[in-house]
Amino acid sequence: MEPSIDPGASLRRTARDGAPTLNVRLSDADAIPFPTRTVERGDALYCAGEPLRSLYTVQSGCFKTVATYPSADDDSAPHTQVTGFHFANETLGLDGVCTNRHESDAVALEPSVVRIMPVGILEPLCREYASMQHELLAIMSAEIVRASRLALMLGTMPARERVAAFLLDFSERLEAGAASPAEHPAELILPMTRADIGSYLGLELETVSRMLSKLQREGAIGLNGRQVRIVDRAMLAHH
Amino acid sequence: MEPSIDPGASLRRTARDGAPTLNVRLSDADAIPFPTRTVERGDALYCAGEPLRSLYTVQSGCFKTVATYPSADDDSAPHTQVTGFHFANETLGLDGVCTNRHESDAVALEPSVVRIMPVGILEPLCREYASMQHELLAIMSAEIVRASRLALMLGTMPARERVAAFLLDFSERLEAGAASPAEHPAELILPMTRADIGSYLGLELETVSRMLSKLQREGAIGLNGRQVRIVDRAMLAHH
DNA sequence: CGTTCAATTGAAATGTATCAATGAAGGTGG
DNA sequence: CCACCTTCATTGATACATTTCAATTGAACG
Structure with a gap:
């Protein structure tokens, strides 16, 4: 059974820029x-x-x-x-x-x-x-x-943008990885610590915590420990 | 003519950590x-x-x-x-x-x-x-x-280390790319601007210039515009 | 010989790291 | 079941590295 030839057919792409997300699979x-x-x-x-x-x-x-x-x-x-x-x-x-x-x-x-x-x-x-x-x-x-x-x-983004981009990416990949093609999930449970996020983003854990708190004060997200609710996607993406 | 099977045989590795450099080729x-x-x-x-x-x-x-x-x-x-x-x-x-x-x-x-x-x-x-x-x-x-x-x-290195690592990597790759397996070349001609280097390293061009000047003052390199002579490899690598 | 681009250097502004203290949550053993 | 410990998270004050703004120089080029 020779599978389909269409190259990259199983690659999902983000709505925003058409680039592949990483939830590709064989x-x-x-x-x-x-x-x-x-x-x-x-x-x-x-x-x-x-x-x-x-x-x-x-x-x-x-x-x-x-x-x-x-x-x-x-x-x-x-x-x-x-x-x-x-x-x-x-x-x-x-x-x-x-x-x-x-x-x-x-x-x-x-x-x-x-x-x-x-x-x-x-x-x-x-x-x-x-x-x-x-x-x-x-x-x-x-x-x-x-x-x-x-x-x-x-190399180019300040701390606040990095954290915002991380949350958006996380939410998109959850959607893409899910069996059902649900809409962007608003409720996220982060499985990693602030230190993990900071290490990934090139920031100290305190900075991650501060930026999450700031995003909450600004009304972009709801925050309760590792539970994050995305309130205003545009605010995360734009600013 | 079935070529050799040895996987990765044509990958060069750095002396330091055994990781492949990027001058691989088909x-x-x-x-x-x-x-x-x-x-x-x-x-x-x-x-x-x-x-x-x-x-x-x-x-x-x-x-x-x-x-x-x-x-x-x-x-x-x-x-x-x-x-x-x-x-x-x-x-x-x-x-x-x-x-x-x-x-x-x-x-x-x-x-x-x-x-x-x-x-x-x-x-x-x-x-x-x-x-x-x-x-x-x-x-x-x-x-x-x-x-x-x-x-x-x-994500992790300060400006001085980034510039030093850049110079070392550049020199190693020149060596690897050269037809003759020469020793690490001490004389480099950088083909890119300070702005290019800065963009690559996530730094402003002024910072790149300052760090190069500092490395020169410390005696690690000789500097003359885009011409760089590596004087003390250990000083670049260690600190 | 002016014009443009690249590079260097200084002074001030700023974002993030660092240091430190506190609180909440979860697991363990007395 | 309750102290106890460890891990995780939040927040404040301060220090510091790098950015930003600005001025100067030199080299390349028409």
């Missing part, structure tokens, strides 16, 4: 009975330096990926940063393909289930099916775009 | 007579939004890729940033695979020559040859790692 792999694995909250799906055995698609739950960077090459504290959050239907482990070793840790933020796709099986499959090859390339390309946008954000 | 494509194209300084190889026709490997010269991000969706000035510099033997256009459109502009910083690899030819070729497929995946993965590291740098 849809053609759905038909194949790959095994699954359950990961408890706080446990690592894989760690940096481990040999790359598989790629993983999140079935349920949420992960963060954490990169560690030796501070130059010496003794001082190594830089560490959350490089991404991954929700349902998003693929993990792509950064390890180039070295055959994982470049980051993947840690579950809540009890999660992933589908395991061994790389040794995946590549021959992609050679068989053109659309599957194209889809894998598209997913990796989308990951490049995602990382570049993160860099763009870190 | 070595198996070397044997294929792809056409070339010459691009004058300041001209665009491609622009954001254009349909993706080919990937390009830099034969000689240097490019910058520039991403533009609509500031939310409204009128205010759009964010723009240099997302990468690309030297000899590095591949351009990978971010466009996911949408079939280029996500950024690629502008030549000096008169340059690229080899044109049409995507319509590349994908069937990769289905034919396992090692070529693996190499393309590896290159894309390396690009993900590169973008993630840029994000890490923008």
Whole structure:
């Protein structure tokens, strides 16, 4: 069964700029009975330096990926940063393909289930099916775009905009990852700490907290701990 | 002629952390007579939004890729940033695979020559040859790692370290891109402006200038306009 | 020889980090 | 069941790195 040829057909795009969100998946792999694995909250799906055995698609739950960077090459504290959050239907482990070793840790933020796709099986499959090859390339390309946008954000946007953009992105990806194509969900439960968000956005946790409080005072969001309600999307996007 | 199977064999790694540099190339494509194209300084190889026709490997010269991000969706000035510099033997256009459109502009910083690899030819070729497929995946993965590291740098490092890291990376990639495996070249000619560097590093051009001056005062580099001589590598890397 | 662009440097303004204190929530063991 | 501990979040005061604004110089070019 040669799957559809339409390139990138399974890529969802944001309403705003037509760019792919990251909840792409190897849809053609759905038909194949790959095994699954359950990961408890706080446990690592894989760690940096481990040999790359598989790629993983999140079935349920949420992960963060954490990169560690030796501070130059010496003794001082190594830089560490959350490089991404991954929700349902998003693929993990792509950064390890180039070295055959994982470049980051993947840690579950809540009890999660992933589908395991061994790389040794995946590549021959992609050679068989053109659309599957194209889809894998598209997913990796989308990951490049995602990382570049993160860099763009870190390089150009002030704290308030970063936090606002994070909330909007989070809400869009929840929508995209959901089975039912619901409208933008207004109620979000953030599965990560303020420190995680700050690390991801290049901010201190106190700054994240302050900006969330400010957005609440301005009436853009409702805030109650990790529960966030988006009141005024335009206010988040525009300003 | 089935090429070698060794995955990632043509990926160079930095001495420091074993991570791949970005001067990877489709070595198996070397044997294929792809056409070339010459691009004058300041001209665009491609622009954001254009349909993706080919990937390009830099034969000689240097490019910058520039991403533009609509500031939310409204009128205010759009964010723009240099997302990468690309030297000899590095591949351009990978971010466009996911949408079939280029996500950024690629502008030549000096008169340059690229080899044109049409995507319509590349994908069937990769289905034919396992090692070529693996190499393309590896290159894309390396690009993900590169973008993630840029994000890490923008999120965690102060200005002085960013500039120092930029100089070290530049020098390593010159070495890697050169035909002869010379030692780390001490003499660099930066083909880009301070504004380009600043945009890439998430700094203002004045800050870049100040940090370069400071590195010179400290004796880490010699500085004369765009000509940089690396005097003390350890000083750049350590502090 | 004026014009333009790139780079350097100074002084002031500002956004964010840092330091510090407090409170709320959740888990554990006495 | 209640102290106790740890983790997470909020908020204030201060310090500091970088931006912003501004002036000057040099190099490239017509």
